[in-house]
Amino acid sequence: MKHLLTTLALLTLVAAATGFVAYQRAGDPQVKAALEQRDAMAWLKSEFSLNDAQFARIKTLHDAYSVECEDHCRAIQEAEKARQDLKQAGADPVRLAEAERSVRELTEICETAIASHVRRCAAEMSPAAGERYLAMVLPKIADFDHRAAPDVGLNPHRH
Amino acid sequence: MNSSNPNDFLPPVLATWRVTPPVNPRFRSEVWARLQSQTRESYATYVRSHLTGWTMVAALLVVTAVWTGHAVGEAKLNAKRDAMVVSYLVDLDPRVQAKIRP
Numbered sequence: 001m002k003h004l005l006t007t008l009a010l011l012t013l014v015a016a017a018t019g020f021v022a023y024q025r026a027g028d029p030q031v032k033a034a035l036e037q038r039d040a041m042a043w044l045k046s047e048f049s050l051n052d053a054q055f056a057r058i059k060t061l062h063d064a065y066s067v068e069c070e071d072h073c074r075a076i077q078e079a080e081k082a083r084q085d086l087k088q089a090g091a092d093p094v095r096l097a098e099a100e101r102s103v104r105e106l107t108e109i110c111e112t113a114i115a116s117h118v119r120r121c122a123a124e125m126s127p128a129a130g131e132r133y134l135a136m137v138l139p140k141i142a143d144f145d146h147r148a149a150p151d152v153g154l155n156p157h158r159h
Numbered sequence: 160m161n162s163s164n165p166n167d168f169l170p171p172v173l174a175t176w177r178v179t180p181p182v183n184p185r186f187r188s189e190v191w192a193r194l195q196s197q198t199r200e201s202y203a204t205y206v207r208s209h210l211t212g213w214t215m216v217a218a219l220l221v222v223t224a225v226w227t228g229h230a231v232g233e234a235k236l237n238a239k240r241d242a243m244v245v246s247y248l249v250d251l252d253p254r255v256q257a258k259i260r261p
Contacts, residue, residue, distance in 0.1 A: 003205040011217050019224035026232025035239040040247040047240070065251065073256040110254050117251065136244050144252055 048129040057124045065117045072110045079103045114141055 034043035041062075045055050083099035091099075118137050122130035183189075206213065249255050 003202055006202065007213055011220050015220040015224040018221050019228035022225040022228030023232040026229050027236040032236065035243055040243060040250065043243050069251060069256065076254060107254055114252055137248060140244055140248055144248065144255055
């Protein structure tokens with residue numbers, strides 16, 4: 001009985017150690033490091049195996065898009081403020097509906113703009129990586145519009 | 160007076176008595192078995208005598224541990240990846256920025 005228990009204990013230890021090693025070795029180490037550091041660009045580079053030239057082109061696209069993003073952001077904020085002002089002032093329903101439509105149109109323009117941007121980024125990647133990138137980001141872009149703001153504590157926005 | 164001893168008949172009987180016990184062919188092995196049952200079996204002997212069974216159990220445990228460890232690691236990585244995609248898109252999405260910026 002003692003030998004049986006000893007053997008069971010030994011095998012459990014071996015299994016636990018093996019499981020821990022398998023857990024540690026799951027995934028690409030560079031991707032894991034980027035995720036740990038919460039560095040989006042480093043993650044992008046390692047996750048989609050970008051070479052330096054691809055990475056530089058995508059970074060340029062992101063930088064250019066951030067200006068466009070800033071304009072869209074401001075336009076949405078202004079449209080939302082105008083809608084809010086109209087609501088508070090008790091404006092007539094026609095003007096309110098017009099303000100509502102303006103916000104909706106700007107939101108749709110933004111969704112189209114961001115989707116175009118990520119497609120341009122995907123085009124810079126290898127076909128397989130680009131496809132995987134789009135499969136990862138496009139559903140979330142569509143989802144952002146239908147849900148409350150996602151967890152934004154990870155990375156404060158910097159234009 | 161009778162001087163003869165009543166036990167006098169014994170010496171000739173004993174002189175002719177021969178004991179012929181039945182031979183037990185397993186006598187030695189049974190003695191060794193009894194001796195071994197009273198001594199402690201060593202761990203090495205135990206393992207050797209159950210080697211096949213324990214090897215199978217060990218193989219099963221290791222395979223299960225590798226699969227489980229890998230699956231848990233991948234699940235954790237996927238959760239972090241999901242959070243990273245959200246964080247990445249928050250930076251790119253004016254709709255979200257319009258909500259979170261003052």
